[in-house]
Amino acid sequence: MMALREAFSAFRRAPLLSALGVVTIAFSLFAFGLFGLVAINIRDALQSIENRVEIRAFIADGTPVEASSAAMGDIHAFPEVLSVTYVSQDDALIRARKELGEFSDVFEPGVLPASLDIKLKPGYRDPTTVLAVANRVKSYDFVDDVRYGEDWVAKLYRLRTIATLVGTGLGLAFAAVAVIIIGATIRIMVMARAREISIMRLVGATNGFIRLPFVLEGFIQGVMGGLLALGLTWATSSAISHSFMRTAFFDPTLATLGVIGGALIGLLGSTFAVGRQLRRL
Amino acid sequence: MSLVRFLNVAKEYPRGGVALSHASFQLHKGEFAFLTGPSGSGKSTILKLIYMEERPTAGDVLVSGVSARDASRREVSMVRRHLGIVFQDFRLLEDRTAEQNVAFALEVTGIPTDMIRPRVARVLTQVGLASKGTAYPRELSGGEQQRVAIARSLVNDPYVLIADEPTGNLDDRAxxxxxxxxxxxxxxxxxxxxxxxxxxxxxxxEYRSIELNHGRLVYDSAETPPPPKEPSAVAPSHHDENPI
Incomplete structure (x- = not known):
């Protein structure tokens, strides 16, 4: 109880120093948050492209409807397959005319073949799986050809791998810089109170007793800094959404994790800083 | 009954050399003892050894039976709760009132909050500062600040009060x-x-006087009675090295 009171009274006694701690945590996490925002938006963009990965199996002219219907059932039962749609010649023509707008009169009825459009489940859209499913579909006698945009599926996956690696590397670097800056700030704050710590020790306070208010203070500052960083990131995301393009924001779980991260950095930073100070005194 | 026992104690600092050597003495219950000697003679080292800020390099210091050589950090904290410590520079927390500075020494011991206020009031009255409890250190004179520090050292009812040049920063009256x-x-x-x-x-x-020089205990009035006093006499020979 006293530790909690001491932790809160530190904000009253040294408001500037406490504010410095909160602002440092907030801006460090804000920088990390901005990076996170860029990362999740790239991830979402790649995801929406990935959602369009589709295998199109062209059906030979004259194939009985029963044969293609039976195959649809088989293919739908593949573990990788999300959906199978039959696109008749007429439907293919309508779609082509719609997609190609001004060239719509190029297509004559009966020119485009019927097809089975196969969508894959998330997690099965990598080049190897797409190729494997495409080969299996190709093995049906009535299938003339199978297209799945092998080039861009491979490119998409390469891009995703690069984005993941760069994102993880940069994310770790940002996080490390944030922890170092926050740690240094907390250390300065603890050093500024070295006199208080030495007096606490002289009157018989145990190390645990001395540490607790500092740890709680670090935790509170971390939570405040985390919330402030979240607010700043949200404001930036909203401003970009209004002015340039629609951007995705962190879902509630990620946002909560960000604040918890701030709290943990504050807590661990102050624990280490005060521990170091106690060893010195 | 001896509260503090120095048993052939030596203290050596890695970069500061020998601060104390072959020091043996005891401090008994209810005793008043002066530690004298020039700067660097080892006075503060002896006090630090008593409140276990320093540990002896050789020999041992027993404070209420607790050995300074072996005491854990927790034991050191417990020993300090029964010692009152007063410094030349008062060591008060500037952002707390006199009352809060005194209460601080009780709070760290985990004493119930409702018991703190009356004990703080009692010691502030004892040191003559009952009316200045809400004053901050900067609002008090040097003498008053030292009284607050003494009140803080007394509030846990110590069996030994350790004072390291408590009057060093004060005028004659204070x-x-x-x-x-x-x-x-x-x-x-x-x-x-x-x-x-x-x-x-x-x-x-007539209090006991222990004199130190170059880290050695050179005189203890408890063992060697001082020469007869003369009102205008110069300091006795064993005090000759003292700069005052």
Whole structure:
């Protein structure tokens, strides 16, 4: 109880120093948050492209409807397959005319073949799986050809791998810089109170007793800094959404994790800083 | 009954050399002892060894039976709760009132909050600062600040009060007041060990005097009675090296 009171009274006694701690945590996490925002938006963009990965199996002219219907059932039962749609010649023509707008009169009825459009489940859209499913579909006698945009599926996956690696590397670097800056700030704050710590020790306070208010203070500052960083990131995301393009924001779980991260950095930073100070005194 | 025992104690600092060697003495319950000697003679080292800020390099210091050589950090904290420590520079927390500074020493012991206020009031009255409890250190004179520090050291009812040149920053009047306060505390039963350069204080009393020089205990009035006093006499020979 006293530790909690001491932790809160530190904000009253040294408001500037406490504010410095909160602002440092907030801006460090804000920088990390901005990076996170860029990362999740790239991830979402790649995801929406990935959602369009589709295998199109062209059906030979004259194939009985029963044969293609039976195959649809088989293919739908593949573990990788999300959906199978039959696109008749007429439907293919309508779609082509719609997609190609001004060239719509190029297509004559009966020119485009019927097809089975196969969508894959998330997690099965990598080049190897797409190729494997495409080969299996190709093995049906009535299938003339199978297209799945092998080039861009491979490119998409390469891009995703690069984005993941760069994102993880940069994310770790940002996080490390944030922890170092926050740690240094907390250390300065603890050093500024070295006199208080030495007096606490002289009157018989145990190390645990001395540490607790500092740890709680670090935790509170971390939570405040985390919330402030979240607010700043949200404001930036909203401003970009209004002015340039629609951007995705962190879902509630990620946002909560960000604040918890701030709290943990504050807590661990102050624990280490005060521990170091106690060893010195 | 000896509260503090120095058993052939030596203290050596890695870069500072020998601060104390072959020091043996005891401080008994209710005793008042001065520690004298020039700067760097080892007075503060002895006090630090008592409140276990330093550990002996050789020999041992026993404080209320707890060995400074072996005491854990927790034991050191527990020992300090029964010692009152007063410094020349008061060591008060500037952002807390006199009452809060005194209460601080009780709070760290985990004493119930409702017991703190009456005990703080009692010791502030004892040191003559009952009306200044809400004052901050910067609003108090040097003498008053030292009284707050003494109140803080008394609030846990210590068995030994350790004073490291408590009058070093005070004018004559404040010095007399603080010294009288220490005498009163001693009369009430608390042992006092006080490091000082002020030979006048020592001469005016019959208290025990332990003199140090170059880290060695060179004189202890408890073992060697001092020569007869003369009002205008120069300092006795064993005090010759003292700069005052």
């Amino acid at each position: 010095t007399r007041g603080v010294f009288q306060l220490l005498r009163d505390i001693n009369t009430a039963g608390t042992a006092v060990i006080m490091a000082t350069h002020d030979l006048d204080l020592i001469r005016r009393t």
